[in-house]
Amino acid sequence: MIKPQTLKGFRDFLPQNVIKRQFIIDKIKKVFELYGFDPLETPALEYAETLLGKYGNEADKLLYLFKDRGGRNVGMRYDQTVPLARVIAQYKNEISFPFKRYQIQPVWRAENPQRGRFREFMQCDIDTVGIGGIRADTEIIACVIASIKKLGFKRAKMIVNDRTVFVHLQPKYVAAIDKLKKIGKEGVIAELISKGYDKNDAGKLINSFDAKKPTPHIISLFQLLREYGLEENKDYLFDPTLARGLDYYTSTIFELVADDYSSGSLGGGGRYDKLIGKFIGEDIPAVGFSFGFDRLLEAMDQLQLLPQLKSLTKVLVSVFSPEFLNISLKTVSLLRDAGINTEIVFDTNIKLDKQLKYADKKGIPYAAIIGPDEAKENTVTLKNLKTKEQNTMSIQNVIAILSLSKEKQSL
Structure with missing residues (x-):
């Protein structure tokens, strides 16, 4: 070896x-x-x-x-x-x-x-x-x-x-x-x-x-x-x-x-x-x-002048279950089209909590969760993995929040 x-x-x-x-x-x-x-x-x-x-x-x-x-x-x-x-x-x-x-x-x-x-x-x-x-x-x-x-x-x-x-x-x-x-x-x-x-x-x-x-x-x-x-x-x-x-x-x-x-x-x-x-x-x-x-x-x-980032990915889009894969992929496309660095977990058998732990360990600051309720209302739950705060909103608001976070990061 x-x-x-x-x-x-x-x-x-x-x-x-x-x-x-x-x-x-x-x-x-x-x-x-x-x-x-x-x-x-x-x-x-x-x-x-x-x-x-x-x-x-x-x-x-x-x-x-x-x-x-x-x-x-x-x-x-x-x-x-x-x-x-x-x-x-x-x-x-x-x-x-x-x-x-x-x-x-x-x-x-x-x-x-x-x-x-x-x-x-x-x-x-x-x-x-x-x-x-x-x-x-x-x-x-x-x-x-x-x-x-x-x-x-x-x-x-x-x-x-x-x-x-x-x-x-x-x-x-x-x-x-x-x-x-x-x-x-x-x-x-x-x-x-x-x-x-x-x-x-x-x-x-x-x-x-x-x-x-x-x-x-x-x-x-x-x-x-x-x-x-x-x-x-x-x-x-x-x-x-x-x-x-x-x-x-x-x-x-x-x-x-x-x-x-x-x-x-x-x-x-x-x-x-x-x-x-x-x-x-x-x-x-x-x-x-x-x-x-x-x-x-x-x-x-x-002198602590460097960004403390482990990853350049801004958000992980979760896959709640196999039947929600298509809507998660559409969300990924919308985020990427808006210039947001986005990752998705392709293994649909991984539970949501493990997906969130993966994102947190990798240093991805946000998770976008689309479950049955979000799919029905055409919304996304955006979770801050550091503060654990989460809010349900439109995809347009998700893009606005993540874009603002991206601008602050590049200053």
């Missing part, structure tokens, strides 16, 4: 979990589209040469690489930024610039699985390609702040820095500095020394960030953010130690944090003006952001 199990670092999502995930995705997509971003999808597999050398040595080690059945060296999508760069290069003459896209798909990384880290996970990205300067950066930040507010967060802000302040440092040292919030000054100093940085200067380097001021680039960026109605320290904040680990960032970098969530950032991004040039030989400016979907989900769960 085969043991039923998932691979380490991979997960199944049962319906009540998928409902929560879809709730977040639907909210984010609406804001992305409100800001003029259109959807893009790319394949799970890319040629290995497309992925290798774009992220840095440490990240390259986390790529899933293998030979396909045709002997080609391929890799699984590590993020959505490099595939976007490949798309721009491949379809440059077919797309309009500036190219504003959002992409919500899974990515794969050969991480060591631990709490909050998985080998397959979702990313929600927005990017603007073809505009240099800070105006596109500002809109990305404003869109992300609008998205996080739409999800219900009251205290979340974007941490911002200019990556050019690290231009004199080797990427391996920048990667160490990027861990400052996680491992503290002593931890970063130890890592810098282990990577070859002079032990007498490592402490001075870290302490030097305390005195750093925003660059002219960041000052101009913050002025534009104020024009969007955003407030410094509330919606965005300068942090000279923010580094972002990936090598392709060129100037503006940012991370989203929530004051009430302490397990890390909810996403990050920045400007990457040189990445697309690796594919076509000429630089095309670009800036983007990616939500860390699992952390976002965890934070919303902790």
Whole structure:
């Protein structure tokens, strides 16, 4: 017998979990589209040469690489930024610039699985390609702040820095500095020394960030953010130690944090003006952001911002007995035609109380009961399975009540 199990670092999502995930995705997509971003999808597999050398040595080690059945060296999508760069290069003459896209798909990384880290996970990205300067950066930040507010967060802000302040440092040292919030000054100093940085200067380097001021680039960026109605320290904040680990960032970098969530950032991004040039030989400016979907989900769960739904079905139409099956089916059709998610129990031998217990266990909030009296009067008894309250009414009133309940659920 085969043991039923998932691979380490991979997960199944049962319906009540998928409902929560879809709730977040639907909210984010609406804001992305409100800001003029259109959807893009790319394949799970890319040629290995497309992925290798774009992220840095440490990240390259986390790529899933293998030979396909045709002997080609391929890799699984590590993020959505490099595939976007490949798309721009491949379809440059077919797309309009500036190219504003959002992409919500899974990515794969050969991480060591631990709490909050998985080998397959979702990313929600927005990017603007073809505009240099800070105006596109500002809109990305404003869109992300609008998205996080739409999800219900009251205290979340974007941490911002200019990556050019690290231009004199080797990427391996920048990667160490990027861990400052996680491992503290002593931890970063130890890592810098282990990577070859002079032990007498490592402490001075870290302490030097305390005195750093925003660059002219960041000052101009913050002025534009104020024009969007955003407030410094509330919606965005300068942090000279923010580094972002990936090598392709060129100037503006940012991370989203929530004051009430302490397990890390909810996403990050920045400007990457040189990445697309690796594919076509000429630089095309670009800036983007990616939500860390699992952390976002965890934070919303902790802050009770997610719907507590086990099922998307709104009502179960009961079958009182075999002779009432046809009238129950007609009721189901009327409800579905009105846009009400409806289920029916087809086994006419199941007693009514068991049908109601099934609906309650599944998380269906209402039951529509049609017995002899209801059939005679052309009515339906609508029962709220949580409060146990029930009332007999016309099918039109049932539709009105369930439609109102559906609207409240989607808010």
